[in-house]
Amino acid sequence: MNNVWGSMAQYDVINWPWPIAVYLFLAGASAGSIIIALLVKWNRHDKEVATIWDAMVKAGALISPLTIIIGLILLILDLGKPLSFYWLLISYNFESVMTLGVIALFLYTPLSLVFTALIFEDVIKKNALLSMLYPVVSYIKSYSKYAKKIEYVLFFLALIVGAYTGFLLSANMSIPMWNSPILPILFLASGISAGIAGNILVGMLFFKSSINKESIKYLLMLDLRVIMLEIPLLLLLFVGMFYAGGAAKVSAIQALSVGNWALVFWVGVIAVGLVSPVVIALTALKNHDYKVKFILFNSVVVLIGVILLRFYIVYAGQIFTGAL
């Protein structure tokens, strides 16, 4: 049947499609991986090992700039007018979460690259191509007395980058699933979880020689705690929507029960991403066993869960607005 008034097509558009979901994941993973690298560097790093950094520090230093840069490229390509993106850098609106995010990223991204350059100083020195950059690295190194302070700044910026993506969504009053104060803390927590998983995965695959079993065990324990925190946060998100009533209640019920996105949530986010790591931790990795295969498997399921959580929130939020 034709509508008398024309087309409804423009109201069904997913305005923020998959590149945004992937960006939200990458930004969280980037922030999480550097938070973890810094924690390991500060608390777990054996000072007597003079030669080489812990694999977790190296993995974080590698993942953090890489993921955020790929994420930012995706963000720019998703703009309707990608070539005009520079306006984001020169025209600010300090009421907008996006502007605040741009500023944080503008500081965070170069700083994370500096961190990488310092961790991989030797690699840069020896590599034929990268050695061209060595003067820059040594110039940065001349400020090494400020290193610790800059690491604190980087840590703080990583917390902002990890949480702001949640605020970015929660500033939308039109979408009940996003318009929740739970989202920033949920995104930060799951970003840290992804950071742990990513660091362990990259560390075990590429930096075997500098693996420190103790710091891996420490991180696995930390991850278990973060996951135990994510479960009640997700519960709070939906309980909050449910008791808000009206459109939010409708939205919560639909998002948890209708179609493929409900499936993504229950199977992907809950079963694979949250329950299976807990099960692995309580069975295969019990008594702090160091079983490489299970640790790698654990990292993969955690990462899948975190990616699917972002996809679920982005898509189900826009589809199930509880309208009508």
Next chain:
Amino acid sequence: MKKKFRMIHDENLCIGCQACSVACRSENDVPDNVFRMQVQIETKGVFPDLKMDMQRHSCVMCEDAPCVTVCPTGASFQTKDGLVQIDHRLCVSCKYCVVACPYDARFMNPITKNIEKCTFCYSNRVSKGLEPACVTVCPTDALVFGDISDMTSEVYKKAKECNLLYPKANLGTKPKVAFVPNKKGVSYE
């Protein structure tokens, strides 16, 4: 003096002819399949006890506009009269405003890739002392537009004699488009 613009859509007078929607397309060069405004018609009830509600669907020009708050570049802004407009030069089409708008009023122009919406025909008509295109063509005068602080204006008189409602008033966005709810047909209250 600062004007307090109001647009009133009287759903009792509206016949759903879509002349407003067509006038908007031709005045503002709106591409196919997207709309700055349309009147959506909803049939309610079970035959023969039916009623048809005609609801204007467009930007409502919020006083506290979420789209202006979220816009990262300031491309979404308000004129001194509080009308929400878009500066296409600053707009990068991040679609944050499209997502943030509780009235589903914004869309991306498929040709220019700019974000567009109803502007009250501000730059092309209202700033020149004319009425918006949709108001001028309405055959039943279901649409009334003007400065509500001017006691001689049509919109002031209309507001005096009718009980105005504001769409999604509970959100606290303070719209400048009001409606007079439909009383024709079967009542389900």
